[in-house]
Amino acid sequence: MPLGDFTPLLARPARAGRADGPATVSRRRPRTGGLSSERLSPFVLIAPAVAVIVLFRLWPLLLGVNFSFTGDGARNGSAVGLDNYAELFADPLFLGALRNVGWLVLLLPIAVAIPGMLATFIYLRVPGHRFYRSVYFFPAVLSPVIVGSIFNLLLSFDGPVNSLLELAGLGPIDWLGDSDVAMFTVVGVHIWATFGMSLVVFLSGFATLDPALLDAARSDGASLPQVIRHVIIPGLSRTIQFVFVTTMIGMLTSMFGLIYVMTSGGPGGSTYLPEYYIWIQQGQMNRPAYASAASTVLFLVMLVVGLAQVSFLRRTGRED
Amino acid sequence: MRGARISRWLIALPMALLALATIYPLVFTGNAAMKTRRDYILDRFAFTDTLRWDNIATAWTSAGTARYFLNSVIVVAGASALLLLLGSMAGFALSHLRFRGSRALFLGCLAALFVPFQVIMVPLVRTMADTGLVDTYPGLILAYTAQYLPFTIYLMTSYYSAIPTEITDAARIDGNTTYGVYRRIMLPMGRPALLSVGVLNALFCWNDVLIALLMMPSAEHRTLMVGVTSLRGQYSADIPTFASGVLIAAVPVLAVYLFFQRRIADAVTAGSTKG
Structure with missing residues (x-):
């Protein structure tokens, strides 16, 4: 579930400065x-x-x-060099899963901006901000299985969402059955289910922001976009960085439940993600060594994406 | 100032709609669970006027849900308890005791945070199978403990670091051993953090499906979340019963959320503002 991926990125050993502890x-x-x-x-x-x-x-x-450098089945246990990796990068399903990872990276700014904007409004005390805070956070504690099951009901072709669209005069959309749409549906549901988590993290970042800065900006007549651009974003750069990385990790490692329940990777393999591919290969296909190669690739992808993000955000943070 | 107030209300409206979109899916499911099949097919949206519990009863008894629920309770209780015990012991040692390699251990623990389950699941399941732990309660409990222990240790270490050494020193002067300090000082003083991280861990374990699928292949050991995934196929023509199964799995989470909302949020954000 999404909660599991909120790893404390900016952690520093708690023992620092404790050298005078009791011997x-x-x-x-x-x-x-x-x-x-x-x-x-x-x-x-x-x-x-x-x-x-x-x-x-x-x-x-x-x-x-x-x-991952050994074989499966008949070649069980024997060294096969890079064969598994070669096969992996020739498999359209795995390549599709990697392409979907690319989509996730592209959608990432949206998944961060939504909770960021909402947290800003809540921080600026829109009417009912306390209520929103607890309501928005709620889906984040639900299991992907529950979320996926509920949206299976809502988004089925003859389901409630489509009948609402029909009322509005819009044609039905095959949310989970159209291979061009299904991945975005699943990602959309994932964002629905997890934005509250990032929202809470943003709000805890706001708590460390100096209110005097905001007051000063306001009395200088700054508009809301200006306040966001010049006060909030620079002040929250570490929190934003944290949310970027944790959201990415969440997308790469906690969508299994949704995919499993909502699409089983389909239609036509269009909603495969590496984690689902690994699971299929090791269990259904009984190819653990091959699945290990996919695991290793996933680990490298996460490492690269994570480090690239941190260095990119560091650089933009410095320019501000 | 007036302009600002109006724009605030303008923002509040889409936020209210979003709040509705956040709650409504669960309301819809609860409502569907209360309807007869016929009522649901005739009108999905209308609010039910009577509370009918027979769908819930069907889902609870006929689909093995009761058994799955019990399995989940056993595993979640076991894993949460073990996590608290190991996490608080390690957190105490890392925050207050000086010993060779403590810093390296803390860093190793942080590194483990960044090893996602998907990356290690194949060899882990093999190791578990080799040691006879697959398809047993202890096996799943251990798998959950391994999964959430780094986070638990991190949280307990930073919480305990705020407890001044004067307190532990005083306890030692009173004749306590290290274990005495742990039992009489650290456990009671750590209660708020233990509660927060305990609730969070329990939610993680309750909600998990991937680890449970891998570790518990046989039907009688299924956890509730795995059970829910099989309901859909079983009751594809009987949405109210299916919705009832989903509701049974969601209600404990809802209850925990209403009681411990602040604690959950605290535990989630504990990592983000430090440093």
Whole structure:
């Protein structure tokens, strides 16, 4: 679900500046003799967490990369070099999935601008801002499965949305059955479901903005677009950066549920994303090694997109 | 000033429409769940005048939903508890104890945050299968714990860092060991953060479908979200029952949201403003 992807990008080790912390071990040792359990206590406290993370998160990453150079089925386990990757980039389904990633990158500014604008209005206290804040956030806590199921109902060809369109004199749209439309429908539903999350992040960024700056701009007679351009965007550059990266990660890693429920990758493979492709290959097609190659490509894509965004936003941030 | 006030109302109108678009889909689903099949086909939009619970009862009993619900509760409770325990222990160690390699461990934990599940799922499932953990409750609980632990540790570490060392020093002078400090000081003082991150983790686990699909292949171990995905095929001609299944899966989330809205938002934004 979307929530899972709000990783604290701008984190800095919380221990910074804590060098004067208690030198527990050495202080207690002389008094109580050996006391090895006390001496080992930090490791005892942290060992279970480290074990879980290493075993089930970091180690599989290496294992997967390694695995992607081996074969499936008859060639199970034998080294096949780059065969999996060559096959991957010859598969129209996978290329389609990558093209859809391209669409996501292009749609990203919209997915960031919508919550950004709404957060600005809420911050400027439009009537009912408290209400909007909690209502907008609500879909973000719903599972993609629930969201997808509901929109399956609403967007089916003879469904309520089309009958509303008919009332307005507009022809029915095959939201999920038309291969030119389906991907945008799914992305639209994803944005509907997650914009509240970015909104809340924006609002917490606004809380760090100096209100005196806004007052000064207003008393100088600045219009709303001017305030946004010259006060809010520069003041929130870190938050905007954070939202860009987390929204991108969210689009690349938490749309599985929606695709699974709404389109199953169809029609005609038009709504495949890499994560769905990986799932199909490893489960339905029983080709885990090949799926690992797709995983490795997804990881590289995310790394490249993430780093490109950060450096791009840094540069534009500096120009301001 | 007057102009500003008018433009505020102009903005408020589309925002109100958007709010409607945010709530209405769930209202529609709830309304559909209360109708008979015939009523739904005749008029989907009209609000039902009677509350009929038999669709809910059908969805609950006949489609295995009750079993799936129980599975979800077991797994979510297990994973949330384990996450809180491991996360608070590690957070305490990383924030207040000085030991060799603590900084490297913290950075490793941050790095793990950026490894998405999709990238590791193939080898992870193989490892789980090799150790006999696939299709067991502990297996899924461990998978969830691994997935959300880095975030939990990050949050607990930054929360605990704000607790002054004077307090832990005083506890030590009173004769507490490190474990005593953890149990008597850190756990009680960490309660607000533990509640926030606990609620958030529970939501993550409850809502997940991909990990559950991979880890629980057999029908009797399905979680509720996986169960909901199979309802659609089962009740394609009976929308009210299908809507009832969706509602059963959504209501616990709705309840948690109404109670803990602020806490959820706090936990979500905790990462964004630091640094």
